[in-house]
Amino acid sequence: MSIKSFFLGLSFLAATAGFGQTNTKEVLFTINDKSYYTDEFSRVYKKNLDLVKDESQKDLNQYLELFIGYKLKVNKAYKLGLQNSAKYQSELKSYRSQLAKNYFNDTKITEALIEEAYQRLQKEVRASHILILADENASPEDTLKAYKKIEDIAKRAQAGEDFAALAVQYSEDPSAKENKGDLGYFTAFRMVYGFENAAYNTAKGKVSKITRTRFGYHIVKVEDIRPNRGEVTVAHIMILKAKPEDADQGKPEQTINEIYQKIQQGEKFEDLAKQFSEDKSTSPKGGVLNKFGSGQLSSEAFEEVAFSLVNPNDLSKPFQTEFGWHIVKLIAKHPVRTLSEMKSELENKIGKDDRSKKITASLNEKLRKQYTYKRDSKVFAQVSKWITADFYESKWAQPEAAKDYAGVLLTINTKKIDGKKFLEFVDKQQKSGLKVKPLSVLMETLYDRFLDEQLTAYYDENLETEFPEFAYVMEEYRDGLLLFDLMEKEIWERAKTDTVGLQTFYNSTKFNHMWKKRVEATILSSTKMETIKKALSLLKKNKDVQTIKDQLNVGNVVNVMANTGKFEEGNSALPKATQFEVGISDIFKEGEYYFVVKVDKVMPEEVKTLEECRGKVVNEYQQYLEQRWVDDLKQEFNVKVNQDVFESVKKQLHP
Numbered sequence: 001m002s003i004k005s006f007f008l009g010l011s012f013l014a015a016t017a018g019f020g021q022t023n024t025k026e027v028l029f030t031i032n033d034k035s036y037y038t039d040e041f042s043r044v045y046k047k048n049l050d051l052v053k054d055e056s057q058k059d060l061n062q063y064l065e066l067f068i069g070y071k072l073k074v075n076k077a078y079k080l081g082l083q084n085s086a087k088y089q090s091e092l093k094s095y096r097s098q099l100a101k102n103y104f105n106d107t108k109i110t111e112a113l114i115e116e117a118y119q120r121l122q123k124e125v126r127a128s129h130i131l132i133l134a135d136e137n138a139s140p141e142d143t144l145k146a147y148k149k150i151e152d153i154a155k156r157a158q159a160g161e162d163f164a165a166l167a168v169q170y171s172e173d174p175s176a177k178e179n180k181g182d183l184g185y186f187t188a189f190r191m192v193y194g195f196e197n198a199a200y201n202t203a204k205g206k207v208s209k210i211t212r213t214r215f216g217y218h219i220v221k222v223e224d225i226r227p228n229r230g231e232v233t234v235a236h237i238m239i240l241k242a243k244p245e246d247a248d249q250g251k252p253e254q255t256i257n258e259i260y261q262k263i264q265q266g267e268k269f270e271d272l273a274k275q276f277s278e279d280k281s282t283s284p285k286g287g288v289l290n291k292f293g294s295g296q297l298s299s300e301a302f303e304e305v306a307f308s309l310v311n312p313n314d315l316s317k318p319f320q321t322e323f324g325w326h327i328v329k330l331i332a333k334h335p336v337r338t339l340s341e342m343k344s345e346l347e348n349k350i351g352k353d354d355r356s357k358k359i360t361a362s363l364n365e366k367l368r369k370q371y372t373y374k375r376d377s378k379v380f381a382q383v384s385k386w387i388t389a390d391f392y393e394s395k396w397a398q399p400e401a402a403k404d405y406a407g408v409l410l411t412i413n414t415k416k417i418d419g420k421k422f423l424e425f426v427d428k429q430q431k432s433g434l435k436v437k438p439l440s441v442l443m444e445t446l447y448d449r450f451l452d453e454q455l456t457a458y459y460d461e462n463l464e465t466e467f468p469e470f471a472y473v474m475e476e477y478r479d480g481l482l483l484f485d486l487m488e489k490e491i492w493e494r495a496k497t498d499t500v501g502l503q504t505f506y507n508s509t510k511f512n513h514m515w516k517k518r519v520e521a522t523i524l525s526s527t528k529m530e531t532i533k534k535a536l537s538l539l540k541k542n543k544d545v546q547t548i549k550d551q552l553n554v555g556n557v558v559n560v561m562a563n564t565g566k567f568e569e570g571n572s573a574l575p576k577a578t579q580f581e582v583g584i585s586d587i588f589k590e591g592e593y594y595f596v597v598k599v600d601k602v603m604p605e606e607v608k609t610l611e612e613c614r615g616k617v618v619n620e621y622q623q624y625l626e627q628r629w630v631d632d633l634k635q636e637f638n639v640k641v642n643q644d645v646f647e648s649v650k651k652q653l654h655p
Helices: 003-012 038-048 060-079 086-104 107-121 140-158 163-170 193-200 251-264 269-276 300-308 339-351 356-370 377-385 389-393 419-432 439-461 468-497 499-512 529-540 545-552 611-636 643-653
Strands: 027-031 034-037 123-133 182-186 211-213 216-227 231-240 324-334 373-375 408-412 415-418 518-526 561-568 588-590 593-603 639-641
Touching: 027 038, 027 060, 027 643, 034 038, 038 060, 038 643, 060 468, 060 611, 060 639, 060 643, 086 468, 107 339, 107 356, 123 140, 123 163, 123 193, 140 163, 140 216, 182 216, 193 211, 193 216, 231 251, 231 269, 231 300, 251 269, 251 324, 251 561, 269 561, 300 324, 339 356, 356 439, 373 377, 373 439, 377 408, 377 419, 377 439, 389 439, 408 419, 408 439, 415 419, 419 439, 468 499, 468 611, 499 611, 518 529, 518 545, 529 545, 529 593, 545 561
Parallel strands: none
Antiparallel strands: 027 034, 027 639, 123 182, 123 216, 211 216, 231 324, 373 408, 408 415, 518 561, 518 593, 588 593
16 A cells, blocks of 8 residues: 555545435634535544544544644645646546446445355365467357367366376466466465356366366366365564575574474473564564465465464474574464455455456446437448458558548437547457457447447546535545645655754754663573573683584584674563673573573663664654644634534534
């Protein structure tokens, strides 16, 4: 999700609530001569009430200030003429297109497709196939030839011949020579819809009927069907792979094996993750990752190991991915989510899938019934004469006589569409590879496509008229896009590029950005008192970490682990009993571990440099600039609040 999408989502989530409400409205405030009403304010407040975390924003007086500030910024954007920019117009068009998708659905068909997809997602199918290529726009002769070929192969497969051998010999899928037609396990949305239908409608061990997709003709053999693996929650310990410049390329593997040995010796996975895992986003939580399903992580190898674990607390052996070395512990397995939980996601996938053709066909049928339309037979006969067999070779071009032709071919309600537009449509259709013959049948086929396209365009053009709620949301989007562009221009870019202003702001607030006490230290840990005593003795003799590990970790037994670095007070890897003073500590115990800490340097609380806290300072500077800007806008525009009306609104919202 882009920052702009996120920003607009927050700005206009409230706009989708309350369609069809008939509450009376009064003028709550004005900005110059423009009025803003109580119904909009109440609706936005109610919708956002559960979204805001800052309690002050739930206070109606404070919320009114925020609302007025928002409207002031929109007024400023219009005053600057931002609504006239080509970029704004393009983005508005894009957002309208996105919003309009909701109005192009057939609810009944969509619900059926969602239910079908959900039921299929309960299973994963392993299938093999044989493909005979046939383009979806192939000529009847080529199509028949391909069908005859797959028909002969299908008969042999149905009669019991070895499917894999047939795939190697006849399949025109290039991968068949290596995989013998085996596509592995898949579930809904992983294959084109026609192929998916064949796989899910065929019993295990059986061969499907011949099925057609845009690639050609297939027969499918279902090798296995298993339940969907769902999702898992795991914890992991990760040691990053060595950098190319590192002298000891084997150190990560050595470290992960030492950690694994410690776990085998009975030490706690969570404690070791906190001390040694180099995934800093999960180590403070004992290595726990958010739950995930197949294909959601960027490492297939990691997923396969995670899903191979059976029972909670099962542990993997150390293994390598492209990111480094891991040990994985299973926390929990989660079944496939419920239909209500997945519904929105499934609907989105259906819109991008071949399934959507069913929805499109339904819309076409609906619009043909909804609108009055008429074709002019004489004009159609005229434009048809200009189209030749060159169309089949994608070589057809409009003749000179056709380029200025203005005869009205199609009328939809009161909208007139000339023959020239149809000819332009035909020109583009050459790329579709349509091979329907003879030309007279081709023309009728092209006209049917053209009619559906024009009916859909007419419907789209009139969404604001037919659906008042659509018009309302579009108005909110217009303001939101303007506000984003204005904020980017006046605040966000300035905060990033105004180096002098940023430095000045940092200087005035730098004591809000402090390092806690820090130490540069080496932490040695063991579950055995005798081992940590030996480690302490070696530390006092100024032995380095590697020497200590070499002497105490004998054979395959890892008796001591070491962690060296810079640690801030409160860091989960730093034992709580650590004294912030240079020197070697006594032995102390926390949980099941004995620790010795060698502190080489103590750094007191100190102000972070601007570079060390730049992101946070830039964010605070943006907020500072915005508040000052709103104050300036209140001087630039004349704002008048109707206090009596506002008091009435407050009583309604907080009776």
